[in-house]
Amino acid sequence: MNTNGTxxxxxxxxxxVVINGQxxxxxxxxxxxxxxxxxxxxxxxxVYGACRLCIVEIDGMGxxxxxxxxxxxxxxxxxxxxxxxxxxRVFLELLLANHxxxxxxxxxxxxxxxxxxxxxxxxxxxxxxxIPKEMQTDTSSPSLVRDPNKCILCGDCVRACSxxxxxxxxxxxxxxxxxxxxxxxxxxxxxxxxxxxxxCASVCPTGAIVPKSEIEEVWKAVxxxxxxxxxxxxxxxxxxxxxxxGLEPGVATTGRIVAALxxxxxxxxxxTSFAADLTVLEEATEFIxxxxxxxxxxxxxxxxxxxxxxxxxxxxxxxxxxxxxRSPQQMFGSLAKTTLPDQLKVKPEQLYVVSIxxxxxxKFEAKRPEFRGPAGADVDAVLTTQELGxxxxxxxxxxxxxTPESLDMPMGFKTGAGVIFGTTGGVSEAVLRYAHxxxxxxxxxxxxxxxxxxxxxxxxxxxxxxxxYLKLAIVHSLSNAxxxxxxxxxxxxxxxxxxxxxxxxxxxxxxxxxxxxxGEVIQQRAKGLYEADKTLQLHKSQDNPYIxxxxxxxLEKPGSHKAHEMLHTEYNSRKRLCGSAxxxxxxxxxxxxxxxxxxxxxxxxxxxxxxxxxxxxxxRTKGIDDKLHIKATFCFEACTKGPTIKVGDTIIEKCxxxxxxxxxxxQLKVHA
Amino acid sequence: xxxxxxxxxQEQVRRFEKVCRILDKHQHNPSRLIPILQEVQxxxxxxPEEVMAFIATSLGISPAKVYGVASFYANFALKPKGKYVxxxxxxxxxxxxxxxxxxxxxxxxxxxxxxxxxxPDMLFTVQPVSCLGACGLAPVMTVNEEVHGQVTPEAATxxxxxxxxxxxx
Numbered sequence: 149m150n151t152n153g154t155x156x157x158x159x160x161x162x163x164x165v166v167i168n169g170q171x172x173x174x175x176x177x178x179x180x181x182x183x184x185x186x187x188x189x190x191x192x193x194x195v196y197g198a199c200r201l202c203i204v205e206i207d208g209m210g211x212x213x214x215x216x217x218x219x220x221x222x223x224x225x226x227x228x229x230x231x232x233x234x235x236x237r238v239f240l241e242l243l244l245a246n247h248x249x250x251x252x253x254x255x256x257x258x259x260x261x262x263x264x265x266x267x268x269x270x271x272x273x274x275x276x277x278x279i280p281k282e283m284q285t286d287t288s289s290p291s292l293v294r295d296p297n298k299c300i301l302c303g304d305c306v307r308a309c310s311x312x313x314x315x316x317x318x319x320x321x322x323x324x325x326x327x328x329x330x331x332x333x334x335x336x337x338x339x340x341x342x343x344x345x346x347x348c349a350s351v352c353p354t355g356a357i358v359p360k361s362e363i364e365e366v367w368k369a370v371x372x373x374x375x376x377x378x379x380x381x382x383x384x385x386x387x388x389x390x391x392x393x394g395l396e397p398g399v400a401t402t403g404r405i406v407a408a409l410x411x412x413x414x415x416x417x418x419x420t421s422f423a424a425d426l427t428v429l430e431e432a433t434e435f436i437x438x439x440x441x442x443x444x445x446x447x448x449x450x451x452x453x454x455x456x457x458x459x460x461x462x463x464x465x466x467x468x469x470x471x472x473x474r475s476p477q478q479m480f481g482s483l484a485k486t487t488l489p490d491q492l493k494v495k496p497e498q499l500y501v502v503s504i505x506x507x508x509x510x511k512f513e514a515k516r517p518e519f520r521g522p523a524g525a526d527v528d529a530v531l532t533t534q535e536l537g538x539x540x541x542x543x544x545x546x547x548x549x550x551t552p553e554s555l556d557m558p559m560g561f562k563t564g565a566g567v568i569f570g571t572t573g574g575v576s577e578a579v580l581r582y583a584h585x586x587x588x589x590x591x592x593x594x595x596x597x598x599x600x601x602x603x604x605x606x607x608x609x610x611x612x613x614x615x616x617y618l619k620l621a622i623v624h625s626l627s628n629a630x631x632x633x634x635x636x637x638x639x640x641x642x643x644x645x646x647x648x649x650x651x652x653x654x655x656x657x658x659x660x661x662x663x664x665x666x667g668e669v670i671q672q673r674a675k676g677l678y679e680a681d682k683t684l685q686l687h688k689s690q691d692n693p694y695i696x697x698x699x700x701x702x703l704e705k706p707g708s709h710k711a712h713e714m715l716h717t718e719y720n721s722r723k724r725l726c727g728s729a730x731x732x733x734x735x736x737x738x739x740x741x742x743x744x745x746x747x748x749x750x751x752x753x754x755x756x757x758x759x760x761x762x763x764x765x766x767x768r769t770k771g772i773d774d775k776l777h778i779k780a781t782f783c784f785e786a787c788t789k790g791p792t793i794k795v796g797d798t799i800i801e802k803c804x805x806x807x808x809x810x811x812x813x814x815q816l817k818v819h820a
Numbered sequence: 821x822x823x824x825x826x827x828x829x830q831e832q833v834r835r836f837e838k839v840c841r842i843l844d845k846h847q848h849n850p851s852r853l854i855p856i857l858q859e860v861q862x863x864x865x866x867x868p869e870e871v872m873a874f875i876a877t878s879l880g881i882s883p884a885k886v887y888g889v890a891s892f893y894a895n896f897a898l899k900p901k902g903k904y905v906x907x908x909x910x911x912x913x914x915x916x917x918x919x920x921x922x923x924x925x926x927x928x929x930x931x932x933x934x935x936x937x938x939x940p941d942m943l944f945t946v947q948p949v950s951c952l953g954a955c956g957l958a959p960v961m962t963v964n965e966e967v968h969g970q971v972t973p974e975a976a977t978x979x980x981x982x983x984x985x986x987x988x989x
Contacts, residue, residue, distance in 0.1 A: 316882030321891040332876075332883035333869045341882070725873055725883055747874055757840055757878070764833050773833075780836060780874065 156221035173214035187353045188302040189215040245276035248297035256355030259663035288338030291508040299356035305348035314627030317342035339726040345454035345650040346508030346659025359508045362529045369500040370413040377500045378416040380480045384506035384570030384655040385533045387676035391662040392537035393547040397669045398676030403552020418559035421566030423480035425689035431473045432582040433706035446643040451475040453513035454650030464721030472716040481526030482714045496523035503530045506658030532660025558694040564681030565689045571674040572624040572654035573600045576647045581688045588614040595687040624649040740777040744794040747780045756791035762805045835863045850879040866897035902945040911951030913958040925973035
């Protein structure tokens, strides 16, 4: 009997299976305990039906793909007839024939779905000759490597990027045998609107898109006797690394990670959760100030580098709403490079900071020019959880035999608030634990704000703290962030605090984590973090004695000038595509006056197209069009103040026709 | 100021304004992408990257999507085409009647290849196509909208010579 109380069923391999609201036959068959193979089916993405592996035979219908077939009562379905088994093998052979079969050296080798299914389906020989066409590997992005030679065109990455993240940085290009998945205009990934979240890499069944490895750089530093190497471990790493060594997801292995890192040769191992505690104090202070002084709200969180780049590209007008706090990774980096050389008695340039992160976008973040001090980058290298697992294997360390060791002090000490940062809702809860005490002036006995936990894409909650009502939104995945940001822009909502994480589920689901099927595994990892919070003695960042000490010795107080210098940053609107200016007249530099009008998103929406047309008309009526070199361009990166135009060397923001013509006329006079 | 330079500028401006009008006409509706690209291509004779990026922005879709559509259809050109686009039919009938030799003759005459099919002076683009649908006239080639039937390699080169002569004057 199903939940509707009816008894509608199909006949699956001769046995009845009740239809219980499953939207397609594939889900129904899986619910009956049969794992149909597929590359292109993901429950969170649209149905594509490209890989053909989930085929089943239905009496009266023949062979169909189960992912795109709706179950109807009375269907007689077979999943492994001789014909189906043979067909699946041929499909795999055909895919393998076009695939760059460099399996032994492939980064994805231990987690490759193509390899796994080929083995499972008994493909022992590829009878079709491969057509050699070597395409260039794209290493332009600091976070991801794209090797189109390994792509099987399942389209998972394309749909994930456009449907879950709402970006569409990559799409199919070309046709037939020439089809490839590529960024716009075949540019490199580093030149387009990709936010480095790596969702494409985590859904890719082969090694066509993988996180960029920094393992070699780290080995070099570790093996250099003149360099002191310190590590910071992000919260989400500890509950996932074990999966690479046969442990269940969600099992916290912090002690063993420390032991492994020490064995590899790291000098000190600290915890990013310490910096997360610091983030809580800084961010909550900023929030309370904005709330109580009636300053700009809502406040968006800024710990997720994927979201930050997204906001810089698409919502420059909301950048003042982004918390100026650096992410915990960068707060740690800044603090480490400032305080550790003295503590460890080394020269600043001999200190090498390695972050171990669940995230590919953190690699991009660490390379942002804002986060460079006199001794180079604040964070020198970023390893993903996967890379750490690989390093442990490379060093021959037997993870399961390790005796747990403790983190180094002081930056290894954290509260539970800093640990739950790794899951969606965690940042908000951690901030609430501080804000509650600060706003009410009373001690918070039960630190759990279970209202803000959960896995809803957009979780909206109003909480009462003392006399103050706080309206929160907890958002994960960037397409959800877009919905909320559009509401904020339109002035349709009155949120106080909005937490945004690019990955669906938060950092525990980051693209740097061990490859998994998602869903259940992500929830177990999140559960692991909440359990870790429970087992710690302290749950509120403000109770962390080492944070208090840190303020006394270095940072003065939350939100101080010194804290701003070291722990905060600013954001700039960012071009989405490199290049791309439309020249509307030829031959600059021959005494003509250059006039460029920005037609990037921000300016476009503010009427730059109309302004441009007016300028062109105006130039014609005045008969000065031969004196001007007019260009439509992307973009001056001042989108908040658009439309922006550039006359000669003068940039005019919020420009209208009158201001523009006045400037043009005056500059032409000087020219004459 | 030379007049050709001024003309080129006016042409650029006119084209961009035309793109804006095309977008307005289709009400910036992303599902009208193909007709928009077709009309824009009529203006530029190909689809310049920066114009596609502008179209993507104004339709609220990703530039990769626009590029995906543009690169899917053989009818959309991503590289500038010559003033005269020569299509040589490679359909069954034309193939049997020797269209291969016409292609060879024109490739040799204009010094172009399948990859680089436009002459450096931007006068000619030579493009073999699947079928022009005029099999009764095989072998067929078209020069822009003009159809030439029962072409020989000699006749094809003569047509090209004629155009070059006309353009020189």
